[in-house]
Amino acid sequence: MTFSSIIRKNFYYNFNKFISFYFVNSLIIAMLFMYGSLIYNPSILDSVGKTTLYETVNMALLGIVLFSVVFITYTNISFLKNRGKEFGMYLTLGMTTKDLTKIIFVENLGIMSASLVTGVFTGALFGRLFYLGLNRFLINTKVVYELNYKSFLLSIGVFVLIFIGNLIFNIIYIKRISIIDSIKASKKKEIGNTHVILGAIALVVLVISMYCLPKTLLKEIFKDQSYMIGVFVALIMICPYIVIGSLIGVVKSLLRRFPKTYNSNLLVLSNLSHRFLSYKNILYMLSILTAGAMFFVGYSYSMFKSSEEFVRRDNPYDLMFIETEKYNVTEKEDIEEVISDSGGKIEKYSVLEYVEIPLFREDRDQYIYRTGSQMILSETNYNEHMGTNIDISLKGALYVTTYEEKMEFQHPTSILTSIDESRMDEFQEVALKNNFVISEEQINEFKDDNIALVINGENIKEEKGVPFVNERSTMEYSLGNALVLDDEDYEFLKSSRKEEYIKKVHLLNVKNGDVAFEGLVYYLRDKNGFDESYWQEGNLWGTASYDERGTRELYRPIYTEELIEIQLNDNGMMFFTMIFIGALFVIANGVVLYYKVLADIAEEEERLTALARIGIHEKEIKTMISKEIGITFFMPVLFGGGLGLYFLYVMVSNSGVEQIIMKQSMLVLICGIVFQIIFYLICRRKYIKEVVR
Structure with missing residues (x-):
């Protein structure tokens, strides 16, 4: 041959x-x-x-x-x-x-x-x-x-x-x-001893870690021990490996308290003990793969399906643009006329003046400075804009955010100040080199040379989920959170700032938004003296380039419906991509188990032949096979899928939208289970055909 x-x-x-x-x-x-x-x-x-x-x-x-x-x-x-x-x-x-x-x-x-x-x-x-x-x-x-x-x-x-x-x-x-x-x-085979006690301990540790992780992230426990987040994540990833190998042993120990159930499933439990111990590495690997697939596919699907809801939550106004001393200089009456002439109808129009002020937050004997400036509002402007009647005390503040978080934040003492351009660059450079930390000596030196307002932490109140502006963060401006000050404090800081840091945000709710937005873009573009190559399209972040042209593009009006379309494109691409990756993981899951189970056919033939000799009927053998293969096949998708859902919940637990995301993600898990059922039926049919003759 x-x-x-x-x-x-x-x-x-x-x-x-x-x-x-x-x-x-x-x-x-x-x-x-x-x-x-x-x-x-x-x-x-x-x-x-x-x-x-x-x-x-x-x-x-x-x-x-x-x-x-x-x-x-x-x-x-x-x-x-x-x-x-x-x-x-x-x-x-x-x-x-x-x-x-x-x-x-x-x-x-x-x-x-x-x-x-x-x-x-x-x-x-x-x-x-x-x-x-x-x-x-x-x-x-x-x-x-x-x-x-x-x-x-x-x-x-x-x-x-x-x-x-x-x-x-x-x-x-x-x-x-x-x-x-x-x-x-x-x-x-990976034969070893089943450590029931160790498995039970690992299961208890896993449950405790899963309970503690979100609470630690929200700073409800271990507030000053952030390293505990890593500890809990590590335990959640490691414990399943021990639990899988001992799972059936633990179940057997529990079922012994119910003799009838235990005796009727004795053969299944005995073989599964061997199989889970033998398959421990594969079942753990497949569970982690399934958890990853569930996490990414579930997140991308929920974001895609809820894109409009998320955008509208962060953008309560249909139209928005920023007015500075250099860009978009206009009057409210002119904008109203432009919208009307374009075929739109204004339902609400508010112009909110604010000042951008550098903010330092106290942290023990040092200060934290995040590069950029804080949006500062006066109580009068805020009350007129929101239709409220809040009263801010001198050297006090109200911190408002458009987004809603569960985490409670204890505001530290804050320093609001004006800095000239040279000192601003100096502090930004120092902050970046030292992980945003400024020493107390530098702060004191800087306070002596500049006008500053110090607000003690206990005088700062907080309100979350307040729709006072659309959320937007660019290199030129940052909207979404603001400090509301007493009018006297506001004027004190405003008088120390150059005109370029005093801005107005125009916020409009309109009918026939498409034509209103188009008319507004044409009007403001002409007003700024830009040619038609500018403001042709929007984007999620506003950043087109880092030159003068890029700066001009940042002041393009924001239209919520346009943002929804862009976000749908973004999330649609992510979801479409994750579908294929998730499908690959599901196929891998099924294929690996299929070949792993079929590889044991020769050994199972001997076991089932012995069972037939002692009087076990063919119907009972088929039922036993179905249970054994079913538990082996569905353990990774249920355990891993549940773990993926859990990590997804943990990630969004502070966002205020966890219910929306979890509801959508459950559909993804159901689809994964359906695919696994198909693989299970194929494998079971092949398995029974080979061993039951």
């Missing part, structure tokens, strides 16, 4: 294994190609600095590359171990490890070549459908499908590197194994 005939016969014999290995590689190449084409697409490249489209695609591509490395490597190792008997036979018949290495090289080269061809072809063929689906998630933005040679080079290059790495591993693996090791490779 020639070497080529051995490879040919070996291929026919292991056809099903080769096909699955080939399918996984081909799928990953297709995904690499499609996302590679996105990252080099002109429409995506043009979005840099305006939205997060490019960053989202870049992150997704990195995720797919990492997933490709891990998953292809895992399937390669499993593929080798499941052929242990075959390699042992070859070695017994006189083959050398060099011959085995040559066989594996030829096989892998063939699989790689076929996967590259079909993967790239599939990616190019279905790329148009991929882009069609993407554009369904984007609003007023179309990404045109274009083939780019860089996409081919990227997908081929990444896969070739993975292939070379796996080939090196295969050579090392083959050289180190013996005949006995080869024959036993497919049956080696």
Whole structure:
């Protein structure tokens, strides 16, 4: 028999294994190609600095590359171990490890070549459908499908590197194994002792850590021990590994208190104890993968579905623009006339004057200075704007925010002051070098040379979720939170500031907002003396560039409906990207468990034959198999999915929108369970067909 005939016969014999290995590689190449084409697409490249489209695609591509490395490597190792008997036979018949290495090289080269061809072809063929689906998630933005040679080079290059790495591993693996090791490779199991007490302790620690983590983040406990956040996160990640290995042992201990239930499931529990201990590493890995998929897909889906709600929550006014001594200098009456002539109708219009003041916050014997300035309002202007009647005492303040947080913040003593440009640059440089910290000596020196207002922390009140302005933060201005001062204190600080730091924010609620916004843009652009190349499109952050043109673009009027469209584009891209990554994780979850469970068929045949001899009926055996495989398959998706939901809740627990996000994310978990049910039914059918004859 020639070497080529051995490879040919070996291929026919292991056809099903080769096909699955080939399918996984081909799928990953297709995904690499499609996302590679996105990252080099002109429409995506043009979005840099305006939205997060490019960053989202870049992150997704990195995720797919990492997933490709891990998953292809895992399937390669499993593929080798499941052929242990075959390699042992070859070695017994006189083959050398060099011959085995040559066989594996030829096989892998063939699989790689076929996967590259079909993967790239599939990616190019279905790329148009991929882009069609993407554009369904984007609003007023179309990404045109274009083939780019860089996409081919990227997908081929990444896969070739993975292939070379796996080939090196295969050579090392083959050289180190013996005949006995080869024959036993497919049956080696991670056998050990089940530590029920340790598992119970780990479960209790896990529950306590999950309870304490959000409270620590909200500073309800361990207020001055921020390192406890890392401790709890580490425990939440580590404890599941111990719990998984001991889970069935703990369940058995609990069920012993219910003899009837325990006896009716004794065989299932006994085999699951062995299986969970044997599968501990895989079940833990799949649980973490599922948790990651649940976290990212759940977050992206909830953000996409709730984009409009989130934007409107942060932007209570339909139109907004900033007036300074240099830009957008106008009168309220002129704006009203422009809106009316454009076909819009003003429902509410308020002009709110404010002063930008550098703010230092006391922290023990030092001060914290965040670069930028604090928005300062007078109580009279604030009351007229909000229709309230608050009274601020001298050297007191009301801190108002448009966003609503659960975390309670104890305001420290604050220093509001005017600094000339040279000193401002000096303090910014010192603050950046020292992690935003300014020494008390520097503060005292600086207070002696400048007008300053010191407000004690106990005199600062706080109100959250106040819709007094639209939230917006740029290099030129920052809106969303403000200190409201007594009129006398306000005028004291205002008199010390240059005109460029005294600004007005125009806030309008209108009907027929599209035409009103268009008319406002044309009017203010002409008023500023800008040509038609300015203010053509908005973006989420306002930053177009860091030159004079970029500064001018920052003063473009803000339109809430336009922000909603941009946010939908951003979140739509993120959600579409995460769908594919989540789908890859779900497929990986199902495929890994499928092959892991089927690898135990030979051993299970012996066990089930023995059970049949002692009188266990076929129906009972099928029921037992269904329970065993079901628990094995659904443990990662339920445990990992629940963990992903938990971390998602923790991340948004301080945002005030956790109920919205969690409600939407539950739908993602349900979809994941449905996919897992499909894999389970396929595996159960195959398993029963093989062992019950």
